[in-house]
Amino acid sequence: MINLLSSTFLVLWLSTGANASVGPNVDLVISNNNIAPDGFERPTVLAGGTFPGPTIAGEKGDTFNINVINLLRDTRMDVATSIHWHGLDQHKFNAFDGAAFFNVPEQAGTFWYHSHFSNQYCDGLRGAFVVRDPEDPHKPLYDVDDDSTIITLADWYHYLSHNAPPIPVFSSTLINGAGRWAGGPATKLAVVSVQPGKRHRFRLVSISCDPNFTFSIDNHILTIIEVDGINVKPLDVDQIQIFAGQRYSFVVGIDGDISRWIRALPNRKNDTTNDGVNSGILRYAGAPEVDPTTSETGGKLPLVETNLHPGKPVPGGADININLEATVSNPPGTFFINGHTFKEPSVPVLLQILSGAKNVQELIPAGSIYGLTRGASVELTIPGGVIGGPHPVHLHGHSFNVVRSAGNSSYNFDDPVLRDVVSIGDADDVVTIRFRADNPGPWFFHCHIDWHLTAGFAVVFAEDITDVPSTDVTSAAWKELCPEYNDNNNNNNNNNNNK
DSSP states (O other): OOOOOOOOEEEEOOOSSOOOOBOSEEEEEEEEEEEOTTSOOEEEEEETTBSSEEEEEEETTOEEEEEEEEOOOOTTSOOOOOEEEETOOOTTOGGGGGSSOEEOSSOOEEEEEEEOSTTGGGGTOEEEEEEEOTTOTTGGGOSBOSGGGEEEEEEEOSSOGGGOOSSOOOOEEEETTBOOOTTSOOOOOOEEEEOTTOEEEEEEEEOOSSOOEEEEETTOOEEEEEETTEEEEEEEESBEEEOTTOEEEEEEEOOSSSOEEEEEEESSTTOOOGGGTTEEEEEETTOOSSOOOOOOOTTSSBOOGGGOOBSSOOOOOOSEEEEOOEEEOSSSOOEEETTBOOOOOSSOHHHHHHTTOOSGGGSSSTTSEEEEOTTOEEEEEEEOOOTTOSOEEEETTOOEEEEEOTTOOOOOOSSOOEESEEEOOSTTOEEEEEEEOOSOEEEEEEESSHHHHHTTOEEEEEESGGGHHHHSOOOHHHHHHHHHHHHHHHHHHHHHHTO
């Protein structure tokens, strides 16, 4: 709901500790604030007044009542908003994919939320979302799983998204909302406090707009137990490459009494973790409050995606096979999938269907929507090597099996990992995923490098079009959002044009 109440504009100094979680019933206020998480102050768009936004948490089976209150007024940035609850399937609730009031009857794990309006989440509107399972089968493996063990990784920009250059370059890496930039001040870093002798379940969330990160903790093995909200067989690694939108849970056994470096090295030439850049601190209870002196140890046992397997096999067999070949204009600027660039339709695809569209040929944007038969198994083949990559792609409304991963030429149809974000890799890669079309409605499939999404790297899968009106739950209030959004957006555009 767009609420045009008076805005707040605050100078906010963030702590480097974990934010206390909220939910499942909460007012989530979206406002404009000035913050300086790496020592450089800039205006932002924030949830709950912090970066990252407050962790929204609950238990499996909960109904989440999240009242999103829009107090945005700074027209140097977008003042309309739409929040996506990333990774939550919204089964039979397509209208709630970017709205509040939804239930989570079957899912549990690590998710996140972010603006899905233009590049607004690059200006700050992003946070973690955790659904815990009281009967988690991995529970015997860990002792601690709370707000203190959530780790978010973000890129941060010293300019507003409206002022971004054609190829945006981030200024710093933030871990739990704190970081340093090369040549900048020695600001406080994020501190993750741990208890010796306890096994901690860490929930690692990439809330990145662009880069992927190579994550590690000095002198520690990370036992992965969950990927993108799906349990997997425990897998020991010492390093995780994590792409925009991906999440991992891993267990670390805490031993010793000295602080260790947490490292999140972005995929950018000449980046280091010197002087605390791209870093945070794992600090043992009672340890001195000083920067660690440990050396990097990750890389001997890196994560290989094909080594991840679900807790039980999932049968495959595709009924619909779609090849999605992404290209980019020269000079780079606009992305195309199978020759079409995605342009925001004047009427939301769901509303087009609810208004009477019966087949995919009636839907706009033409060329960017693919119809799927209800219940069909769907295989997507996506060649890699597109300029600006590797590109992480995300499917709304579903988790999918990765039957061929980047960096691997073999196929696994027996027990492939389930997730909802996957890298399509480099020039020799042909990433292949499978999912079941069991969730009627239109679902977005896009690159999660946010700059690439707004440049057209997206398509929509319209599942079971004819039955959507009878299976999808919408309300009169949802339909009233369109004119309110259009009026609000037109006012914002007029303000920008008058500058």
